[in-house]
Amino acid sequence: MNAHASDTLPGALLAAVVRPNPRVAFRDIAGQVVVVVPDARKVHQLNPTGSWLWRVLSEEARKAGPAGAPLPELLRSFGAHFGLEAPAAAADVAAFLATLQQEGALEVTPSDALRQAGYAPAGEPGAAEAEVAEVAS
Amino acid sequence: MTEVLSDLRAFKLATGAHHFASATIEIADRCNEVCVHCYQIQGQKGEMDTAQVCAVIDRLADAGVLWLTLSGGEATLRRDFRDIVAHARSRHFAVRLMSNGLRIDDNLADFLAEQAIASVQISLYAMTPEVHDRTTGVPGSFEKTTAAIRRLRARNIAVDVAMTVMQHNVDDVTPLLAFTAEVGARPSISGHVFAKEDGDRQTEALNLDQDRYARFFADLQSAAEQQSEKKAPEEAPPPAPNPLHGRPCQVAKASVHVEANGEVRACALFNHTFGKVDTGKGPVEVMRESEDAALLGGLTWGHIVGCRVCDLRPHCHRCFANAQDEAGDALAPYASACARALTVYEHQTGALAWESPPGDAPTGPFREVEPGVLARTEDTLSAEDIALRERAPWLRPARNLAAPAGSPAAARAREGFVPATRLARSAGISTNQST
Structure with a gap:
């Protein structure tokens, strides 16, 4: 059974909201989401897990209006869908979102929420695992 | 979870998907230039109205098309041009615009930047003003077009400068490459003039003769080699051996073209209509249901x-x-x-x-x-x-x-x-x- 995300989330993420950067273009192409970031002139092809997350967050953000989708809800949905406990879900999702934010594909409000919570973009030195472990304990 | 790819071509290669990822809509059947080499015959097809264009855009979005090119004629001549761009962006398209730049003033450039348009392709035929103006038939077009390119670049909008090389402007290739480097635009150079769309081949007389083409090709090779020296070796494109099972062109496979009147074609130049969008079908559906399109796509x-x-x-x-x-x-x-x-x-x-x-x-x-x-x-x-x-x-x-x-x-x-x-x-x- 999955713990609710907010039980274990760093405080900085509890009020965070996310949405696709309005400047990007994106499409679900044959089951994989492709995101174009015109300002960076980059194209990101998300893997199936990332594609699932993008679909959910873009839909939730659309429903939520200009503010964006609540991050804790996104983490809960992700954990429930993939059968992950909240800490593991938070680590995976937060690193992914941090990467997309860094690439200009995603807007997170407050903008430094992920970093404040210790989540760095994938591939960048960060304290994500340690932070999750700490929270989990 | 992400893989950063350099462009859509890489995406296609990575997935191997047969998917209509890009589309072009010629939204205007008119132009404010009269280029000597243009293959189009303006003003005879008619144009879809705003609702029809937006309906086509919706159909393309539903079919999974990501890249949408708006062209003409001159697309910016339409009074509803901004509405069309905004609608396409609201459907999350990566929008590309093909234009001659004559109407891209500060106001329109601001709009395109606000809409986060993916890129604008501007036609520029020479760095010698008289040569460019003679090509377009519009005095002063060189000044307006180059100013538009600078305006777009000043707003960090990606610009492709498209040049068709002909007998009378081949000496302008090197200066044009220097200009694109100076302003941070990408050169897109073609060495071929097509026949007009009614089959009239007079425009082909503008094509480079063999000697000039050889010189032009050598210049381009030299520029490409200089460029590739700046890249890592693994980024160099592989040779294209054109195997027998390979396709000479991706036409009718990954992209679809819609004429100003709603006719669906494989590309702007291939003179065959597969259907029309006013039949209640979107362009991709027309292509997918057409035996002719399947045949062309399989050649x-x-x-x-x-x-x-x-x-x-x-x-x-x-x-x-x-x-x-x-x-x-x-x-x-x-x-x-x-x-x-x-x-x-x-x-x-x-x-x-x-x-x-x-x-x-x-x-x-x-x-x-x-x-x-x-x-x-x-x-x-x-x-x-x-x-x-x-x-x-x-x-x-x-x-x-x-x-x-x-x-x-x-x-x-x-x-x-x-x-x-x-x-x-x-x-x-x-x-x-x-x-």
């Missing part, structure tokens, strides 16, 4: 009689539309492609000699006798080739097997005369028939 080098046995195939960049215009047959070799392949071959081997004199404007297929020495060779029609021609006479309008016996088209086709689509039409043969 490989192995289907092209002559080219399939030609040793210069690895050096060839043939085009179905060009072949239709020049040879009256999309499935045949044609002189300008052969001439260019010979130029590339000579450039790469450092020599070109003939076993026996090939005559003027030699057309393939060619056999490599030894490195640097070529001979003409022959190919033969198989039963499958004949069946394909009977099934799809629209591929070869001037050698149309369906041409009425005794008609001018049939007579000229027998004589080897190449009238292209205009003659076919004058003989009452539709080049846009659907199955």
Whole structure:
């Protein structure tokens, strides 16, 4: 059974909201989401897990209006869908979102929420695992 | 979870997907330039209204198209241009605009930046103002167009500068490359002028002659080599061997084209209509349901009689539309492609000699006798080739097997005369028939 995300989330993420950067273009192409970031002139092809997350967050953000989708809800949905406990879900999702934010594909409000919570973009030195472990304990 | 790719071509290669990822809509059947080389005939097709264009955009979004190019004519001439762009962006398209830049003032440039348009392709034909203005037929167009490019770049909008190289502007290639480097735009240079869309081939007279094309090609190679020195070796594009099972063109496979009046085609240049969007179907549905489109999308080098046995195939960049215009047959070799392949071959081997004199404007297929020495060779029609021609006479309008016996088209086709689509039409043969 999955713990609710907010039980274990760093405080900085509890009020965070996310949405696709309005400047990007994106499409679900044959089951994989492709995101174009015109300002960076980059194209990101998300893997199936990332594609699932993008679909959910873009839909939730659309429903939520200009503010964006609540991050804790996104983490809960992700954990429930993939059968992950909240800490593991938070680590995976937060690193992914941090990467997309860094690439200009995603807007997170407050903008430094992920970093404040210790989540760095994938591939960048960060304290994500340690932070999750700490929270989990 | 992410993989950063450099462009959509890489995406296609990575997934191997057969997917209509890009579309072009010619939203305007009019232009504010009268370029000497333009293949289009303006003002006769008619234009879809705002609701129709937006409906097409919605259909394309639902079909999974990501890249949307808005072109014309001159797309910005439409009063609802901004509404169309905004609608496309609201459907999360990566929007590209093709324009001559004449109407891109500060206000429009601001709008395009606000809409996060993916890129703008601007046509610029020379860095010598008189040469550019003579090409466009509009005095002062050089100043306006280059100013538009600078405006867009100042707003960090990606700009592709498109130049068609012809006899009268070939000396402007190097200055234009310098200009694009200066402003941070990407050059997009074509060395081919197409026949007009009604089959009139007068514009082809503007094409580079063989000597000028060789010089132009060498200049481009030199520029490309300088550019590749700045890149890591693994980023260099692999050679294109054009295997028999490969496709000479991605037409009808990954992209779809919509004319200003809603006709659905494979590309702007290939003169065959697969259907129309006013039938309640979107462009992708039209393509997917069309047997003609499936046939065109499935054509490989192995289907092209002559080219399939030609040793210069690895050096060839043939085009179905060009072949239709020049040879009256999309499935045949044609002189300008052969001439260019010979130029590339000579450039790469450092020599070109003939076993026996090939005559003027030699057309393939060619056999490599030894490195640097070529001979003409022959190919033969198989039963499958004949069946394909009977099934799809629209591929070869001037050698149309369906041409009425005794008609001018049939007579000229027998004589080897190449009238292209205009003659076919004058003989009452539709080049846009659907199955």
